[in-house]
Amino acid sequence: DGGITQSPKYLFRKEGQNVTLSCEQNLNHDAMYWYRQDPGQGLRLIYYSQIVNDFQKGDIAEGYSVSREKKESFPLTVTSAQKNPTAFYLCASSLGTRGSKNIQYFGAGTRLSVL
């Protein structure tokens, strides 16, 4: 069953704590993305990766970090430097980054809240 799996579905963070959101895909896609969505807002790009061992900052990368050690995995760490982490986090992947290969497919998302 091909697709993008995000875990956990719900996550709670304590003050000063780093937390990691998992994103795994078995679609053999080269590119992967992390977005943040706040209530009533669109999606804002945090980080994206076009190839293994390479990633670029999006519009709101401060307080977040990523790694891309394997093609199928793109975990996102929300660090203690991110002072307002409560949001819906969406991971996506695409076959490539040009034309029709740029179509992004999304996981079910992770809802992060602060305790």
Next chain:
Amino acid sequence: QKEVEQNSGPLSVPEGAIASLNCTYSDRVSQSFFWYRQYSGKSPELIMSIYSNGDKEDGRFTAQLNKASQYVSLLIRDSQPSDSATYLCLSGNTGKLIFGQGTTLQVKP
């Protein structure tokens, strides 16, 4: 700042009517344009993609692109209550794409 702008709505149409959703973008080099539908609390799902000027039809949906005016639209014919959702416009070039804030559509029975 490269932006994608949508009217947040809500856009309210009666069942069976045509819903027209609009999006403008500021980056002239944008080559790829997508419309996604997002139900409350769910992740976005692709409705249409369009890459060249003109119209592209798929069932009840038609995407229209005008690169000279930097404008892309989505028409939904015979709107159904199940079409009630937020519609997100996505545009950009290689790699980094930008979402609009979305338009909420309400289809009233």
